[in-house]
Amino acid sequence: MIGRGPRGxxxxxxxxxxxxxxxxxxxxGYAATSLRSVAQDxxxxxxxxxxxxxxxxxxxxxxxxxxEAFGAAVAAAAEQPMDQRGRAFxxxxxxLWEDPASAEILRSIILTADQEPAAMHRLRQLFSELVLxxxxxxxxxxxxxxxxxxxxxxxxxxxMNRYIWQVGDIATLPADTVTDLLAPTIQHYLADPLPTKxxxxxxxx
Amino acid sequence: MIGRGPRGxxxxxxxxxxxxxxxxxxxxGYAATSLRSVAQDxxxxxxxxxxxxxxxxxxxxxxxxxxEAFGAAVAAAAEQPMDQRGRAFxxxxxxLWEDPASAEILRSIILTADQEPAAMHRLRQLFSELVLxxxxxxxxxxxxxxxxxxxxxxxxxxxMNRYIWQVGDIATLPADTVTDLLAPTIQHYLADPLPTKxxxxxxxx
Numbered sequence: 001m002i003g004r005g006p007r008g009x010x011x012x013x014x015x016x017x018x019x020x021x022x023x024x025x026x027x028x029g030y031a032a033t034s035l036r037s038v039a040q041d042x043x044x045x046x047x048x049x050x051x052x053x054x055x056x057x058x059x060x061x062x063x064x065x066x067x068e069a070f071g072a073a074v075a076a077a078a079e080q081p082m083d084q085r086g087r088a089f090x091x092x093x094x095x096l097w098e099d100p101a102s103a104e105i106l107r108s109i110i111l112t113a114d115q116e117p118a119a120m121h122r123l124r125q126l127f128s129e130l131v132l133x134x135x136x137x138x139x140x141x142x143x144x145x146x147x148x149x150x151x152x153x154x155x156x157x158x159x160m161n162r163y164i165w166q167v168g169d170i171a172t173l174p175a176d177t178v179t180d181l182l183a184p185t186i187q188h189y190l191a192d193p194l195p196t197k198x199x200x201x202x203x204x205x
Numbered sequence: 206m207i208g209r210g211p212r213g214x215x216x217x218x219x220x221x222x223x224x225x226x227x228x229x230x231x232x233x234g235y236a237a238t239s240l241r242s243v244a245q246d247x248x249x250x251x252x253x254x255x256x257x258x259x260x261x262x263x264x265x266x267x268x269x270x271x272x273e274a275f276g277a278a279v280a281a282a283a284e285q286p287m288d289q290r291g292r293a294f295x296x297x298x299x300x301l302w303e304d305p306a307s308a309e310i311l312r313s314i315i316l317t318a319d320q321e322p323a324a325m326h327r328l329r330q331l332f333s334e335l336v337l338x339x340x341x342x343x344x345x346x347x348x349x350x351x352x353x354x355x356x357x358x359x360x361x362x363x364x365m366n367r368y369i370w371q372v373g374d375i376a377t378l379p380a381d382t383v384t385d386l387l388a389p390t391i392q393h394y395l396a397d398p399l400p401t402k403x404x405x406x407x408x409x410x
Contacts, residue, residue, distance in 0.1 A: 026320070027320065027322075029235065029236045029237055031237040032234055032237040113370070114369070115316060115320055117232075120370065123372075124371070127372050127373075128372060128373075132372070132373050148374075149373030149376075150375065150387075152372075152373055152375070153359065153362035153367075153375055154358065154359055154362050155362065156361075156362040156366055157357070157362020157363070157365065160361050160365060161354065161358050161361055164319065165332070166329070167328075167354075168332075168350070168357055168358075170351075170357070170358055173351075181355060181399065181400065184400075185359070185390055185393070188389075188390070
């Protein structure tokens, strides 16, 4: 596809199309979205959408790309000294979700995945590669994948309540307060002994 | 509508329609679902859907009804002695989600809410009335709504990772093990002192 169309316009037009697709997938639904309706919402020529993204699956793949800062933020937090790492993970999450541009992208990834199996498959991949693998990689012992998964439950639950559902006190507190409230939990999952009566079933790493 | 149609059939036919609507809202999407397609999926006469539910909004309202056991399970856990209540909340959650019938209902409520604003509004209402209000009512002091909201973040995050996204170790561990791992966190949010450096911003109750 390279070489067709005026130079420099690709980025701008493609970004408009992706933004329109994000909104439509997340609100109208993946199934109810057509390449034509995306073109209309984006205010571009209908031929441009298949030209840039070929199919609706191609457009979905583009929509499911996480913000560039996402992987870097998680990785940077994972490199903090262990006694500060719990807070660092919460801060990394808050900084991504308090920024409207990356929040919009993350939100559309979650909402699209919740209704389209192909998108859910991609969400699982991203989550495993960018969150669980990075977090667990920073931990030394056989409990590392379990600890990473526990951390994910607390982070995802905060995100759902505060940013997606907007329900409860957690939705309206200042970001710094949320960090203060959740950091000890994340630190607990990172570094505290796990319950001794766990069977062999949890040794999955 | 009462009195029309053969007696006794209402429950059975309506249940078939609701089940078909749940599946369609959660997978195909609310916008892409029609009363006619629901009738077809349910294997009932197309006229029965508007006859029983009037509009798609009426059908949505029916789909957003939580399992009967839901409110009772949360309320029973909230009445446990404080030192056992954290575990009781996790056990109540696990029992609802490990049961395929109630899990299917809860899952469709979440997935439908994530794409339809009217359903999201209903989810917030249900969540506030059946979870946050009940949990916080069982707590004595000015921190009760904050504590209930913190509990909700951990419970919802476990549900999303284990039952909706099915990602990470938390998705495959035995339910009892998940309970052992999360109960201390819920107990912490219920009963431990909150960070002292929180500003006035968190006093929302």
